[in-house]
Amino acid sequence: MRMSRLLSQTLREAPSDAEIISHQLLVRAGYIRQMAAGIFTAMPLAKRSLTKIENIMRDEMNKINGQEMSMPVVNPAEIWKATGRWEKVGPEMGRFQDRNGRDMVLAMTHEEAVVAVVKDEVQSYRQLPMMIYHIQTKWRDDPRPRAGLIRVREFTMKDSYSLDQDWDGLDHQYANHYRAYFNIFGRCKLPVIAVESDVGMMGGNLAHEYMYITPIGEDTLLLCDKCGYSANRQIAEFKKVKAEEEKVLDREKIATPETKTIADLAALLEIPESKTDKVVFMMAAKSTEEGEQETLVFAIVRGDMELNETKLMNAVGARSLRLAEEEEIKACGAVPGYASPVGLKDVLVVVDDLIPQSPNLVAGANEEGFHFKNVNYGRDFTADIVADIAAAQDGDACPTCGAAMKAVRGVEVGNIFKLGTWYSEAVGATYQDADGNEKPIVMGSYGIGSGRLLASVVEEYNDKYGLILPITISPYEVHLVELAGSKDVSGEVKKTAEQIYKDLTAAGLEVLFDDRDESPGVKFNDADLIGIPLRLTVGHRALKEGGIELKLRHESEKSQIPVGQAVEKTQEIIQGLYDEVLDNLETVEFEG
RNA sequence: CGGGGUGUAGCGCAGUUGGGAGCGCGCCGCGUUUGGGACGCGGAGGUCGACGGUUCAAGUCCGUCCACCCCGACCA
Numbered sequence: 001m002r003m004s005r006l007l008s009q010t011l012r013e014a015p016s017d018a019e020i021i022s023h024q025l026l027v028r029a030g031y032i033r034q035m036a037a038g039i040f041t042a043m044p045l046a047k048r049s050l051t052k053i054e055n056i057m058r059d060e061m062n063k064i065n066g067q068e069m070s071m072p073v074v075n076p077a078e079i080w081k082a083t084g085r086w087e088k089v090g091p092e093m094g095r096f097q098d099r100n101g102r103d104m105v106l107a108m109t110h111e112e113a114v115v116a117v118v119k120d121e122v123q124s125y126r127q128l129p130m131m132i133y134h135i136q137t138k139w140r141d142d143p144r145p146r147a148g149l150i151r152v153r154e155f156t157m158k159d160s161y162s163l164d165q166d167w168d169g170l171d172h173q174y175a176n177h178y179r180a181y182f183n184i185f186g187r188c189k190l191p192v193i194a195v196e197s198d199v200g201m202m203g204g205n206l207a208h209e210y211m212y213i214t215p216i217g218e219d220t221l222l223l224c225d226k227c228g229y230s231a232n233r234q235i236a237e238f239k240k241v242k243a244e245e246e247k248v249l250d251r252e253k254i255a256t257p258e259t260k261t262i263a264d265l266a267a268l269l270e271i272p273e274s275k276t277d278k279v280v281f282m283m284a285a286k287s288t289e290e291g292e293q294e295t296l297v298f299a300i301v302r303g304d305m306e307l308n309e310t311k312l313m314n315a316v317g318a319r320s321l322r323l324a325e326e327e328e329i330k331a332c333g334a335v336p337g338y339a340s341p342v343g344l345k346d347v348l349v350v351v352d353d354l355i356p357q358s359p360n361l362v363a364g365a366n367e368e369g370f371h372f373k374n375v376n377y378g379r380d381f382t383a384d385i386v387a388d389i390a391a392a393q394d395g396d397a398c399p400t401c402g403a404a405m406k407a408v409r410g411v412e413v414g415n416i417f418k419l420g421t422w423y424s425e426a427v428g429a430t431y432q433d434a435d436g437n438e439k440p441i442v443m444g445s446y447g448i449g450s451g452r453l454l455a456s457v458v459e460e461y462n463d464k465y466g467l468i469l470p471i472t473i474s475p476y477e478v479h480l481v482e483l484a485g486s487k488d489v490s491g492e493v494k495k496t497a498e499q500i501y502k503d504l505t506a507a508g509l510e511v512l513f514d515d516r517d518e519s520p521g522v523k524f525n526d527a528d529l530i531g532i533p534l535r536l537t538v539g540h541r542a543l544k545e546g547g548i549e550l551k552l553r554h555e556s557e558k559s560q561i562p563v564g565q566a567v568e569k570t571q572e573i574i575q576g577l578y579d580e581v582l583d584n585l586e587t588v589e590f591e592g
Numbered sequence: 593c594g595g596g597g598u599g600u601a602g603c604g605c606a607g608u609u610g611g612g613a614g615c616g617c618g619c620c621g622c623g624u625u626u627g628g629g630a631c632g633c634g635g636a637g638g639u640c641g642a643c644g645g646u647u648c649a650a651g652u653c654c655g656u657c658c659a660c661c662c663c664g665a666c667c668a
Contacts, residue, residue, distance in 0.1 A: 015604085036660085092666085143666055518626095
């Protein structure tokens with residue numbers, strides 16, 4: 001490709017609304033342009049990279065017997081009504097009506113489409129196991145798109161779906177994906193870890209998220225260096241330190257004016273925060289026969305801990321949670337700032353499992369300006385549910401080995417999920433087993449977003465000059481720079497560069513040829529910005545010695561090769577770059 | 593949805609008490625330059641986010657709305 005014809009202008013300055021590095025660089029280098037919040041155009045450079053990423057996904061999916069297909073982006077509402085998600089999913093689902101007033105959905109994922117097809121096509125155990133996948137556009141009307149390609153509303157995802165007779169079959173396909181996903185990220189040179197994640201309400205029993213560790217990540221992970229335990233904070237467990245045994249004391253009401261926070265309370269009474277109860281009021285939404293219903297949940301953790309909303313949601317079986325409004329709190333007789341489970345009725349009380357083991361805590365008195373001392377679970381109040389609802393924090397003890405865990409941020413670049421029979425039962429996607437029994441197909445679903453993956457790689461590999469892309473996903477393999485200028489009176493430089501461009505292309509290499517009439521500085525800076533791994537320079541300096549110059553993007557040294565060896569040498573280097581990626585690929589098997 | 597911020601040329605920005613729509617980069621033409629974002633001269637490019645109001649006069653003041661960014665809520 002000649003740069004003089006490329007629809008991708010580099011920018012000296014990034015748009016002011018680009019804040020993270022990958023966003024700035026991808027815009028500056030001409031890979032992407034924004035069209036609306038969370039909606040981007042992939043310019044030719046980005047499109048080539050994305051295609052390469054997707055081809056790596058294809059290859060790895062095909063290796064584990066995936067069959068590529070393409071399911072529609074626009075779905076009839078019926079198939080979403082069949083699984084209940086038409087009602088269940090909120091405004092993040094794109095909906096519209098066709099000309100005849102029929103409800104339509106812009107697919108945010110394709111479980112519905114899968115079961116709609118499979119229901120009619122799969123009838124016998126003889127057809128199973130099966131694995132299908134596609135690479136397709138998704139629309140999720142995220143309330144807050146951000147960080148360039150990291151979090152968008154319209155995106156392309158490789159999503160695959162495993163279909164099995166039983167859970168053993170699913171376990172096998174799950175393990176296949178677990179390994180294949182490490183291969184995909186490895187081939188893109190993106191370092192990731194797999195962490196256990198929330199399975200939500202879909203009845204699955206296991207899910208992993210592939211996380212690229214970076215401070216710009218939106219998820220918090222807890223990692224144990226000692227034993228390797230790793231989990232999303234949403235579900236991370238930890239060993240809680242029990243309070244020391246104490247004699248249970250009599251409850252006592254004390255005046256605590258203007259003391260509405262745990263910190264204030266601990267300071268006023270000169271006690272540690274761990275000697276207090278923290279109350280958080282949440283409104284939990286549940287889907288019932290009569291539709292959506294909200295109930296107030298009175299959640300209690302020890303004062304030194306934080307509530308984990310995902311754990312609470314799972315404990316009460318809610319679909320979603322939100323903080324309660326002050327009026328809603330008052331309506332049940334509690335007093336914000338002085339709230340307490342003591343003496344309350346008709347609310348759902350959920351306490352963290354550490355509370356019953358913590359004697360003589362300070363809790364609110366449900367009266368403005370007063371707290372109770374020596375509140376004890378069992379004697380002074382009881383809960384409807386006792387469960388682990390506290391959030392693990394940096395430094396907390398690992399649930400398996402007890403070592404201190406660390407909290408880090410990560411971007412979720414992929415996830416694998418044992419769905420089980422939730423969808424197949426909902427729509428009656430069943431097969432007949434060898435004994436003639438009708439059984440629901442056991443499913444798994446697995447996804448990787450290609451744009452987010454590209455942005456993560458850029459985030460990982462860059463310097464102040466621009467991108468430094470791995471050869472496997474670089475839009476071109478070679479960046480050929482011609483420095484003819486007016487000194488090139490004989491046209492020798494120009495001629496040589498044109499010939500090398502022709503030869504490299506003929507040899508099957510993907511070449512971006514900077515044939516523009518620009519100064520050397522401009523060309524070099526653009527080459528660095530675009531980040532193709534190998535740069536060849538044809539200029540009078542080397543050419544008078546019969547050579548051309550060669551430089552790897554990730555190294556600072558330049559070298560020279562004879563013009564006659566340009567093709568051969570370039571092929572060798574490019575092959576070396578590919579080999580290096582494959583040589584460093586580690587096979588990671590699922591153990592669990 | 594709550595809090596904060598920004599909307600002026602393709603990008604980055606300036607615009608004072610209300611009266612001229614500007615600067616740098618980029619773009620077009622001519623010339624000089626040519627190994628790390630060169631220089632001179634000449635040029636094109638604007639519903640000043642939108643609508644309404646105040647005023648002799650609005651980029652500037654007032655109101656409403658919209659868009660985009662950041663934090664939170666939410667979300668895979």
